[in-house]
Amino acid sequence: MNARLNDPDAPFGDSHGPLLTGAFAPVFEELVLDALPVDGEIPADLNGVYLRNGPNPRLEPNGNYHPFDGDGMIHAAHFDRGRVTYRNKWVRTDAMLEETRAGASPFWGIMGTLKGRSDRRLKDTANTDVIAHGGQAVASWYMAGTPYVIDPITLETVRKADYIRAPGNGFSAHPKVDEHTGELCYFDYGHEHPYMWYGVVDATGTLVHHVPVELPGARLPHDMAITEHYSILHDLPLFNDEEAYRAGRHKIRFDSRLPARFGVIPRRGQPSAIRWFEFSPCFLYHVVNAWEEGDEVVMVACRYMPARTPDGRIDDTRTAHMIAHLMMDARLWRYRMNLKTGATHEECLNAGHNVEFPSYDSRRTGRRTRWAYLVDHDPDMLRWTGVRKFDTDSGECTGAWSDGHAHCWYSEPWFAPADNPRSEDHGYVVSFVWNARERTQQLQVFDALQISRGPLARVHLPQRVPAGFHACWVKPGQIRARRD
Numbered sequence: 363m364n365a366r367l368n369d370p371d372a373p374f375g376d377s378h379g380p381l382l383t384g385a386f387a388p389v390f391e392e393l394v395l396d397a398l399p400v401d402g403e404i405p406a407d408l409n410g411v412y413l414r415n416g417p418n419p420r421l422e423p424n425g426n427y428h429p430f431d432g433d434g435m436i437h438a439a440h441f442d443r444g445r446v447t448y449r450n451k452w453v454r455t456d457a458m459l460e461e462t463r464a465g466a467s468p469f470w471g472i473m474g475t476l477k478g479r480s481d482r483r484l485k486d487t488a489n490t491d492v493i494a495h496g497g498q499a500v501a502s503w504y505m506a507g508t509p510y511v512i513d514p515i516t517l518e519t520v521r522k523a524d525y526i527r528a529p530g531n532g533f534s535a536h537p538k539v540d541e542h543t544g545e546l547c548y549f550d551y552g553h554e555h556p557y558m559w560y561g562v563v564d565a566t567g568t569l570v571h572h573v574p575v576e577l578p579g580a581r582l583p584h585d586m587a588i589t590e591h592y593s594i595l596h597d598l599p600l601f602n603d604e605e606a607y608r609a610g611r612h613k614i615r616f617d618s619r620l621p622a623r624f625g626v627i628p629r630r631g632q633p634s635a636i637r638w639f640e641f642s643p644c645f646l647y648h649v650v651n652a653w654e655e656g657d658e659v660v661m662v663a664c665r666y667m668p669a670r671t672p673d674g675r676i677d678d679t680r681t682a683h684m685i686a687h688l689m690m691d692a693r694l695w696r697y698r699m700n701l702k703t704g705a706t707h708e709e710c711l712n713a714g715h716n717v718e719f720p721s722y723d724s725r726r727t728g729r730r731t732r733w734a735y736l737v738d739h740d741p742d743m744l745r746w747t748g749v750r751k752f753d754t755d756s757g758e759c760t761g762a763w764s765d766g767h768a769h770c771w772y773s774e775p776w777f778a779p780a781d782n783p784r785s786e787d788h789g790y791v792v793s794f795v796w797n798a799r800e801r802t803q804q805l806q807v808f809d810a811l812q813i814s815r816g817p818l819a820r821v822h823l824p825q826r827v828p829a830g831f832h833a834c835w836v837k838p839g840q841i842r843a844r845r846d
């Protein structure tokens with residue numbers, strides 16, 4: 363076994379909680395590896411880059427650790443005509459460079475108390491998502507931080523994104539890119555009125571639209587959606603506990619007396635044009651996709667199922683606790699909003715599977731999609747135990763695979779279209795898989811048409827890919843030609 367796979371399970375000791383040990387433990391070598399051993403065959407018509415972001419603290423953190431605190435590290439699998447190259451590299455955020463100069467972390471994590479301590483600052487780690495935009499990749503952070511532009515091949519940090527000159531903090535972890543127009547739509551949120559901002563960046567990286575979005579109060583939204591002509595913004599009943607916030611602590615509250623609201627705004631619309639639609643109270647991490655059908659806007663998402671008391675009422679306290687501790691109970695859900703009549707409809711698409719971290723054919727972001735690829739979520743912790751394909755028209759699960767739900771850690775999978783796809787789901791699904799029992803790290807490639815047959819190719823990696831957050835698939839046409 364390669365020595366790197368036996369790296370310590372707790373390089374900073376075990377005093378920072380379980381989210382810095384075992385499969386979450388960081389790695390410290392930045393590698394470029396090709397000629398890797400492969401079981402099976404890498405398809406020749408699989409071309410592009412799978413990028414996955416996640417926390418990987420370089421220095422020992424101060425105090426309690428939360429995964430949003432760890433320095434962002436991108437892990438990449440670059441597929442090129444039947445070959446694959448693996449790379450991993452930290453995102454060189456301002457905070458990480460400052461830490462490196464200091465030799466120790468001057469920052470405190472989101473679980474720490476910040477109030478009244480001028481020496482304590484939160485670290486923007488750019489560790490949450492990575493997307494393709496403007497010929498490059500962009501890394502983003504959960505708490506609406508600074509987006510960093512990354513070279514999708516070399517993983518070098520190119521610069522902070524130019525468009526953060528806009529008012530506000532930066533943008534949330536999950537902007538959406540319309541691959542038909544090249545536009546990136548994002549939201550930003552904060553604790554001060556109006557609490558949310560919405561913006562559009564064009565394909566050249568120029569901010570072309572930025573408007574305030576007034577919410578009833580400070581919220582903790584996580585995702586948004588776009589259709590061909592609209593963006594969908596989320597006002598969900600999850601927010602900071604005000605008392606804790608004033609004391610400088612990060613504690614969240616869920617209030618099921620408030621509805622979930624989705625605001626539909628024209629792509630470059632003014633705040634006065636937003637139409638709000640109300641649904642049953644819930645939190646919602648991730649949207650699968652959204653699109654227009656006649657007068658309706660349709661959004662398919664993973665709805666976080668509020669915890670219930672024994673007599674069936676929503677348990678706000680337990681719901682907030684579960685969300686804060688990254689425990690997951692989510693179901694595929696479809697929302698319909700009629701722009702002409704104002705009518706709404708929501709329905710569970712599949713009650714049988716706790717699934718999250720969705721992917722689909724991103725060329726169709728904002729356009730109707732049928733197929734989605736998600737992970738089975740361990741209900742008790744941030745662990746994904748297998749991949750699963752759904753028909754979001756019917757809600758039916760049409761394929762699934764795991765090397766072992768009890769001991770495997772899958773990454774967020776992404777759908778990679780074949781070079782000349784004959785259908786929406788003609789292509790591949792790619793994921794990193796850490797097998798904690800065998801202590802093996804693989805990169806797995808599935809035939810998206812036949813997930814249940816298991817991986818077409820298993821690429822063996824000599825270093826663990828720590829459990830992380832979001833991924834994307836970057837197609838060759840989305841990579842700006844480099845000057846070298």
Ligand SMILES: [Fe+2]
Nearest residue numbers: 535584647648
């Ligand atoms: Fe997310």
